[in-house]
Amino acid sequence: MRAPTAPRPTSRRATRVRPLIGPLVGLALAASGCSLAGSSDDSSAAPDPASGTPSASGSASGTPAPGSGGKVVLVTHESFTLPQKLIARFEQQTGYDLVVRASGDAGVLTNKLVLTAGDPEGDVSFGVDNTFGSRAVDAGVFEPYTGAGAEAVTEYDLAGDDAHALTPIDHGSVCVNVDDTWFDERGLEPPTTLDDLTDPAYEDLFVLPGAATSSTGLAFLLTTVAAYGDQWPQYWADLMDNGAKLTAGWSDAYFVDFTQGGEDGTRPIVLSYDSSPAFTTTDDGTSTTSALLDTCFRQVEYAGVLAGAQNPAGAQAFVDYLLTPAVQKALPDSMYVFPDVPGTPLPEEWARFAVQPDRPWSLDPAEIADQRDAWLTEWTDVTTR
């Protein structure tokens, strides 16, 4: 055990509680020299947000001199990653330190933001998508902001978000994927439509994550609502009767049950993404899987400035940064999504194998916000019957 060391400057806020909860927290603080002193250098240079954001009064997209300090806290979901190089470049260009706080999926993220609306955990958020967007916007989570690059991506704006609280950053479609080699070997035609999935010819071949526990699964539920309207519960009853298998999460379905995911998978039809075929390429330059483009639902991810942010200028700078060519170009490899800015070059394998649907299914975000809970409850009833 390392000897206790004095807490670092970052713990200033923590030490404030000392007189309140007695000597023990003090002891705990001292004992925790490990966590604090051992932590990476991200925090040592960062002044308290209350004290040092000299550029906060500056213009929205104004670029402060490098090193002018202050930190921007990004609240995001657990799938967020960007190359270290790009994060460093943001910090160098703007003079802010970027602090990333990631936890939960898009649903957990949205609900966290709603619960802390007006008193947010950070300054800017990335990762609320079009299935949760309305809930966050209605709860006043975001401060309206239209940055310089936003004009290029208006195609992806959240319907009903007239004040422009959210800026679209990337998109990807949830589509049914099939293992082409599996169907080839058996001389079978793979399915192509939603209706095909309930055809007895494809009995016991489909595996998908559940709508209640996975945002991917939720997107497919929305696909069926968009496709079948009020009749969607019947479609799901047929799907379950045809031996569709539900898993808790996407990785469970893809890596354990899908024939191209794990070694022991037995099901050649899986719910995944339009970009997934780019990850199943072989040495001879083909992909062993393909996405069924008539079964897709498009998810758009947004960024926004949080209402009540300590550093709104920094938050705006980060939203702008996400739309710069360098970040947009890095999105496919980092987060497996397509960049929203038109004309951004794609990685070679994506350009060849990740085919996007022309006309994905879609629903009005307001309707999703209204009906999501009722749909999920009914979905649970149908699938657990």
Place this chain on the structure above:
Amino acid sequence: MSPRPAARQALGRVATLLALALPALAVLGVFFALPVSGMVARGLLPEGHLDLAGVGEVLARPRTGRVLWFTLWSSTVATVACLVLGVPAAYALTRLRLPLRRVLRGLLLVPFVLPTVVVGVAFRALLSEGGSLGGLGLDGSAVAILLGLVFFNASVVIRTVGAAWEGLDPRPAEAAAALGASPVQVLRTVTLPMLRPALVAAASVVFLFCATAFGVVLTLGGLRYSSVETEIYLLTANLLDLRAAAALSLLQLVVVVGLLALTARLRPDAGARPGLAPTRPRRPRLLDAWSLACVGLLVLLVGVPLATLVAGSLRVDGGWGLAHYRALGGTGEGALLVPATQALLTSARAATDATWMALLLGVCVAVLGTRRSRSRLEHRVRRTVDGLVMLPLGVSAVTLGFGFLITLARPPLDLRDSPLLVPIAQALVALPLVVRTLTPVLDGIDDRQRQAAATLGAGPLRVLATVDLPAVWRPLLASAGLAWAVALGEFGATSFLARDERPTLPLVIFRLLAHPGEANYGMALAASVLLGGAAAGVLLLVERLRVPAVGAW
């Protein structure tokens, strides 16, 4: 000489009592009671006034009934299965001279400290249609959930009952046998009644763990089953139906308090009789075949999924190799912000801090709970504090996690950005283990020794150093090891708190599993093996300390 030594002494006692109780109460108050009540209040006081009718409405929903029923029967069946397998195994592993006895005991404890995401993947790889046991058709069935629950909790029974069995006076049983009782009669009329407190404690803790199991139910049940815990998660994290979540959280809390009160009543005040050397293990006989079979079954149940995990981590492109382990030094195929090895260091540091905290608090609570009381009230206060530390085990991590966010957000308690939150949350989970390991040991010290020391002029600290410390240092080390291993694998609360710059290893595993690419999957398995290996190493060291009560309840 003071004119009123008695009064001064009484005052001193109260002061000591408070000083010992205060740290634990303060930490529990700030990091448990406040966040949980904050979330419950959000649900039940939507417009500032109490909405109790809503609670009734939620509890009357047909779905709530189904969820409660599933939680109840699955936990009961799993608890019974744990007892049926665990009690004979506890006997075999404490009273019989078996090769590798301590290694087996260490191995059986490994699941207890593994994150459920990892175990879920290992089980599914085994049980899914294409897995080696796919022919059994267990995937997504209630049986799979039950297997998972037994996998996690059998060691609790082995530990608790084993510790009691080791300290059991063999003479009554020998006397009964000499008087002509058959082995079954001896077991039924002498041994089991003497073990009753341990059995009840083990059963209620296992029931508690089963009823609050989260990952096991979700991953292994194929979504067809919902327990109270998964329901609270869905209601909070997905539907944002805070009223229903609060109603279920309250219900859960009531049941947990009831269970803990029941255990506390049945737990004997005095621990194992002091001065009695543990019985020496003897050679197995033919009659022991049954208990040996139980050990074998449990070793299979624990060993096969763990072996699947290890095998999976070594699978590289259809062959075998260490590529996934070498990849841990990097960030995967862009899935991570920091290398997995860095996360292991973060985990180790956080777990070390959590251990410190859990030990500090645990020693206070254990001393408090075992000192002789002068009055009924004092006794009750001591027992209550002792029971309170168990509460965090019975509350949903999502309630606690969201509660942290909304209640620790403003001065004077602006703690949600603090890097200490993760170790503190882990310490809350490890604390009950520390207390339960230390309490029987301190209980077993004859209070007359302390009184004699005091009479001879030793002050309270001197008494502690010369009477308690020599008896307690090994259990202290052992519980430190156990706390460290548990903190290392903690996932529930940590997943809501850990910061991305400093993710812990369980979080990294979870992230890797959520990203496409075979390499990421292999890395996740390799990281799991690393985590399990680190925990197992520490647990084997703990076994060498030969403390019977470690990990017992």
